[in-house]
Amino acid sequence: MKKSKIISNLDQTEVRDFDLASPEHRIGALQAIIDNVCKQFERSARQSFHHLLRHPVEFSFDQQDTLKLQDYLQQLKKPSLYREFTVSPHDLHGAVSIDGELLFFMVDLFFGGSGNNNRRSNEMSDTELRLVERFFNQALEQFAHGWHSITSWDSQLTEKNTLRLGNPMQNNQLYQVCRFTIDVCGHKGWFDIALPFAGLDFLRDQQCKPADVETDPELQAKIQSKICQTPMRLTTTLCERNLALGKVMDLKAGDVIPVELPGEVTVRAGKTSLFTARIAENNASLVLQIKSIIKQ
Numbered sequence: 001m002k003k004s005k006i007i008s009n010l011d012q013t014e015v016r017d018f019d020l021a022s023p024e025h026r027i028g029a030l031q032a033i034i035d036n037v038c039k040q041f042e043r044s045a046r047q048s049f050h051h052l053l054r055h056p057v058e059f060s061f062d063q064q065d066t067l068k069l070q071d072y073l074q075q076l077k078k079p080s081l082y083r084e085f086t087v088s089p090h091d092l093h094g095a096v097s098i099d100g101e102l103l104f105f106m107v108d109l110f111f112g113g114s115g116n117n118n119r120r121s122n123e124m125s126d127t128e129l130r131l132v133e134r135f136f137n138q139a140l141e142q143f144a145h146g147w148h149s150i151t152s153w154d155s156q157l158t159e160k161n162t163l164r165l166g167n168p169m170q171n172n173q174l175y176q177v178c179r180f181t182i183d184v185c186g187h188k189g190w191f192d193i194a195l196p197f198a199g200l201d202f203l204r205d206q207q208c209k210p211a212d213v214e215t216d217p218e219l220q221a222k223i224q225s226k227i228c229q230t231p232m233r234l235t236t237t238l239c240e241r242n243l244a245l246g247k248v249m250d251l252k253a254g255d256v257i258p259v260e261l262p263g264e265v266t267v268r269a270g271k272t273s274l275f276t277a278r279i280a281e282n283n284a285s286l287v288l289q290i291k292s293i294i295k296q
Contacts, residue, residue: 092199102189
């Protein structure tokens with residue numbers, strides 16, 4: 001007779017639904033790649049902006065967040081400046097944003113000020129606004145350098161922002177938000193680069209694409225390096241002695257069995273003979289000196 005078990009609500013307290021349509025498992029596979037890109041950007045942007053501002057600049061990669069577009073745009077702190085960019089050859093439309101107070105500080109510092117100017121973006125001259133665009137372009141250029149070891153990546157600021165909260169199709173799109181902290185002469189602020197999750201399909205395609213070892217010298221070198229690091233156990237027999245069974249049965253603790261070291265031994269890996277060697281002494285230790293390689 002087939003038995004049935006009734007599961008009470010209490011038994012289900014540790015059970016949670018698994019949504020097969022959820023992109024969580026795909027996001028996790030991409031975060032490691034983007035982490036490496038962000039760390040490279042952290043180093044290159046530090047040098048680039050130091051040369052531009054002629055003052056010490058520190059970039060620190062904080063974290064990645066996965067957010068819907070509407071959530072990302074709504075949580076942007078004020079004041080802030082926000083621009084959109086495209087990436088070719090990929091169908092990717094991203095966004096870059098920066099702490100407004102930090103940006104105003106950087107602009108004033110660039111033009112020889114102390115960085116304590118309290119003006120806002122609507123009070124900036126055309127020259128200063130062009131400098132702001134230069135800041136964004138320089139950041140995107142350094143971010144692109146981090147991608148070049150993975151894929152072609154050419155970013156370009158758009159003439160106007162097109163991502164809107166009122167568009168329901170756009171609002172539900174997922175974005176990978178790379179969050180940084182910038183420290184300019186002790187003045188800290190936040191900086192974000194947001195990438196559309198759907199635009200990163202090319203990374204998943206690369207992960208699924210089988211590598212051709214024969215035509216990829218870089219992959220060949222990596223495989224060769226891994227193979228060379230494989231531990232191998234070598235064995236050899238230093239002595240053998242035949243004894244009558246009766247003598248073996250009479251042996252007891254403290255007895256001595258006379259042996260002679262051979263003039264030449266065979267060094268093996270498993271059952272495969274690799275070298276002939278002689279027994280020698282080096283720094284008061286017994287060693288094997290290779291005499292010849294055994295051809296297979």
